[in-house]
Amino acid sequence: MDILKTENLKSYYILEMGETKKEVKAVNDVTINIHEDEIYGIAGESGCGKSTFLKTICKLVEPPLRMIGGTIYYQIDGKYVEITEIKEEDFRKLRWKYISYIPQGSMNALNPIIRIRESFKDFFTAHQKIENEERDFEEPLKKHLSALGLPVRVLKSYPHQLSGGMRQRTTIALATILKPRIIVADEPTTALDVVAQRAVIQLLKDIQKLQKNTIILVTHDMAVHANITDRIGIMYAGMFVEEARTDDIFENPLHPYTKFLIASLPKMGDKTYKPSVPGVPPSLSNLPPGCPFHPRCPYVMDICKKEIPQLVELNTEHKSACFLNSKERVE
Amino acid sequence: MNRKNDNPEKEIEKEGLIKAKKLQKVFVVGGGFARSRLLAVDDVSFQVNKNEIFTLAGESGCGKTTVSKILLGFLEPTQGEVYYRDKNILELQKWEEKKQFMKEVQSIFQNPFETFNPLRKVDSYLHDTAKNFGMNGKKRDKKAVEEALQSVGLGMEEVQGRYPSEFSGGQLQRISIARALITKPSLLVADEPVSMVDASLRMSIVNLFKELRDEYSVSVLYITHDLATAYYVSDRIGIMFRGNIVEMGDVEEVLMNPKHPYTQMLKESIPEADPKKKWTERVSITELETEEYMRKGCKFAGRCPFVEEKCKDFMPEEFFVDGRMVRCWLYEK
Numbered sequence: 223m224d225i226l227k228t229e230n231l232k233s234y235y236i237l238e239m240g241e242t243k244k245e246v247k248a249v250n251d252v253t254i255n256i257h258e259d260e261i262y263g264i265a266g267e268s269g270c271g272k273s274t275f276l277k278t279i280c281k282l283v284e285p286p287l288r289m290i291g292g293t294i295y296y297q298i299d300g301k302y303v304e305i306t307e308i309k310e311e312d313f314r315k316l317r318w319k320y321i322s323y324i325p326q327g328s329m330n331a332l333n334p335i336i337r338i339r340e341s342f343k344d345f346f347t348a349h350q351k352i353e354n355e356e357r358d359f360e361e362p363l364k365k366h367l368s369a370l371g372l373p374v375r376v377l378k379s380y381p382h383q384l385s386g387g388m389r390q391r392t393t394i395a396l397a398t399i400l401k402p403r404i405i406v407a408d409e410p411t412t413a414l415d416v417v418a419q420r421a422v423i424q425l426l427k428d429i430q431k432l433q434k435n436t437i438i439l440v441t442h443d444m445a446v447h448a449n450i451t452d453r454i455g456i457m458y459a460g461m462f463v464e465e466a467r468t469d470d471i472f473e474n475p476l477h478p479y480t481k482f483l484i485a486s487l488p489k490m491g492d493k494t495y496k497p498s499v500p501g502v503p504p505s506l507s508n509l510p511p512g513c514p515f516h517p518r519c520p521y522v523m524d525i526c527k528k529e530i531p532q533l534v535e536l537n538t539e540h541k542s543a544c545f546l547n548s549k550e551r552v553e
Numbered sequence: 554m555n556r557k558n559d560n561p562e563k564e565i566e567k568e569g570l571i572k573a574k575k576l577q578k579v580f581v582v583g584g585g586f587a588r589s590r591l592l593a594v595d596d597v598s599f600q601v602n603k604n605e606i607f608t609l610a611g612e613s614g615c616g617k618t619t620v621s622k623i624l625l626g627f628l629e630p631t632q633g634e635v636y637y638r639d640k641n642i643l644e645l646q647k648w649e650e651k652k653q654f655m656k657e658v659q660s661i662f663q664n665p666f667e668t669f670n671p672l673r674k675v676d677s678y679l680h681d682t683a684k685n686f687g688m689n690g691k692k693r694d695k696k697a698v699e700e701a702l703q704s705v706g707l708g709m710e711e712v713q714g715r716y717p718s719e720f721s722g723g724q725l726q727r728i729s730i731a732r733a734l735i736t737k738p739s740l741l742v743a744d745e746p747v748s749m750v751d752a753s754l755r756m757s758i759v760n761l762f763k764e765l766r767d768e769y770s771v772s773v774l775y776i777t778h779d780l781a782t783a784y785y786v787s788d789r790i791g792i793m794f795r796g797n798i799v800e801m802g803d804v805e806e807v808l809m810n811p812k813h814p815y816t817q818m819l820k821e822s823i824p825e826a827d828p829k830k831k832w833t834e835r836v837s838i839t840e841l842e843t844e845e846y847m848r849k850g851c852k853f854a855g856r857c858p859f860v861e862e863k864c865k866d867f868m869p870e871e872f873f874v875d876g877r878m879v880r881c882w883l884y885e886k
């Protein structure tokens with residue numbers, strides 16, 4: 223069953239500069255289904271709208287960002303609920319308990335002047351009643367940390383005494399203590415070295431195994447995707463242009479953008495020239511007509527310049543939005 | 554990019570451009586009872602040669618950024634010196650000399666959001682850089698900015714009139730590289746320039762470094778924790794651990810056949826972008842960063858599989874084996 227799904231989701235940054243109005247189409251017609259109990263990875267070009275997509279599905283849309291159209295459903299106890307219809311004060315109850323959002327750069331957001339334990343406590347009291355401190359706070363906290371393999375003494379530390387990796391793991395522990403059904407993590411491993419990266423990934427995997435929740439993970443590190451995700455969605459210019467099981471994305475990428483992405487991955491022991499995607503990323507406020515990738519695509523055909531290819535299923539669970547692959551072309 | 558090479562010394566290979574000599578940096582951390590001294594950088598010596606890409610790699614918090622700030626003259630070392638073209642940068646007196654240094658040595662930071670003032674339009678910042686370093690006249694300035702943007706795959710149209718908050722992290726990083734290229738520098742100090750961008754853009758940035766080295770004789774100090782791009786792009790590499798360079802030499806040697814136990818462990822943990830080669834072993838990191846920094850002997854002793862008594866008490870010296878430097882007692886002759 224799906225835990226979260228969107229239909230024709232659109233959210234734009236609307237910038238008004240005097241007379242002129244500009245729309246940055248950061249999420250442009252996204253229809254996607256995310257399953258229960260899976261780790262769903264999202265990769266794509268810098269600036270293509272990944273963070274904006276995450277903000278939108280977490281109902282964190284603030285001007286200049288506006289949700290222009292479409293729907294977002296959460297599955298809550300077997301029923302699909304349209305979240306744009308939930309009032310803000312009711313939605314607050316879902317935040318952290320139902321869906322947890324770990325934003326880009328959040329490991330630097332721990333309060334620097336209080337010990338980690340106090341951060342946890344502030345967080346806890348904001349969401350749950352503490353009647354008996356030992357039973358309602360200390361116990362579950364220590365249990366949570368040791369289940370995740372984090373040393374309990376981090377609680378006594380100040381953030382600056384912890385390494386970036388340890389801070390990031392602490393942030394993740396904090397965001398998951400209320401056992402959310404969905405964890406949304408934006409670049410949780412960037413700026414971390416490989417050992418710390420592994421520890422973070424291991425932590426996310428452990429949480430997922432223990433709590434059986436769904437993780438939506440955005441990262442540029444394809445090795446992290448290879449290691450942890452079940453499925454991957456590839457974004458380009460505000461759209462999902464390919465989606466498949468992780469193995470298939472790496473072994474048999476179908477969309478020309480994904481092919482470039484996979485071909486550009488460097489390997490140890492291999493110094494041969496690795497190309498990058500030719501040309502420049504499209505401006506999201508002035509998208510080319512037709513397929514958004516067509517000005518950079520080596521396989522471009524006439525139809526690509528006129529019509530927008532839809533994300534269609536080609537093989538089992540493997541979707542791509544490209545006229546090269548789709549049957550539409552033949553018709 | 555139309556960058557004429559007017560550097561007469563191009564032919565002189567393997568000549569040191571910037572040299573760090575026995576750098577040390579002490580920070581005082583915490584307050585009250587928790588107050589302590591942190592030896593963030595200790596006894597670090599290396600040089601970046603002309604026409605060379607030199608990488609400093611190592612885990613988070615090992616002191617890479619601190620070293621780069623000292624090299625750029627942004628931070629004073631507690632001990633040690635930095636020589637640029639054989640001049641001690643701490644002793645540059647004349648404004649002309651300082652300006653020349655700032656023009657020739659440009660930097661790219663880890664977090665592009667910190668590079669730009671959020672209240673100023675990005676293009677005016679670029680034009681100011683061109684103006685400040687006297688690129689001779691408005692027209693030339695404009696051209697310099699356009700060329701720099703082009704070399705990172707951006708056009709003026711996309712940048713004009715926009716504030717930093719209107720760009721994604723990756724876009725902003727490319728703009729900060731463009732900014733650094735405006736003055737046509739001899740040395741680029743790039744601190745984690747690719748950690749926030751996509752895989753393809755990573756390649757285009759490191760390919761750009763190669764191109765700058767090969768065609769315009771620009772040297773690059775590339776600071777990263779991404780060993781795969783480090784292997785791909787660099788000539789030589791220094792591996793840092795808790796304030797020391799523990800191994801340094803030719804990139805091919807150091808990464809394909811590491812000698813220091815830390816480099817060996819680092820290499821083992823490099824993730825592969827291949828779902829068939831998933832990590833199976835679990836890692837456990839229980840030592841806190843500050844505890845390792847406080848060690849008096851080898852800082853890796855707490856995690857090293859080959860640890861001996863001596864390692865715990867005495868800091869290993871720099872040993873030279875097979876043309877590379879290894880800071881580990883195992884290599885004492």
Ligand SMILES: Nc1ncnc2c1ncn2[C@@H]1O[C@H](COP(=O)(O)OP(=O)(O)OP(=O)(O)O)[C@@H](O)[C@H]1O
Nearest residue numbers: 386580581582593612613614615616617618619620
């Ligand atoms: N201004 C400062 N005051 C106190 N401690 C500092 C200061 N700057 C850095 N440190 C500490 O010095 C050590 C080295 O920091 P540095 O930023 O140089 O590491 P790094 O290798 O660049 O790490 P990263 O990969 O996370 O960027 C860290 O333990 C850090 O916490």
Ligand SMILES: Nc1ncnc2c1ncn2[C@@H]1O[C@H](COP(=O)(O)OP(=O)(O)OP(=O)(O)O)[C@@H](O)[C@H]1O
Nearest residue numbers: 235248268269270271272273274719720721722723
């Ligand atoms: N506040 C804003 N105002 C206007 N445009 C914005 C704003 N925030 C983001 N954008 C634009 O929206 C687009 C999508 O940004 P977003 O941060 O979602 O990208 P991303 O895919 O997460 O990129 P990255 O990989 O670099 O993190 C970008 O083109 C960016 O320039």
Ligand code: SF4
Nearest residue numbers: 513516519526544545
């Ligand atoms: S639809 Fe056409 S232009 Fe777009 S990716 Fe496919 S072949 Fe290329």
Ligand SMILES: [Mg+2]
Nearest residue numbers: 272273326721
């Ligand atoms: Mg983002």
Ligand SMILES: [Mg+2]
Nearest residue numbers: 617618663744
């Ligand atoms: Mg740093």
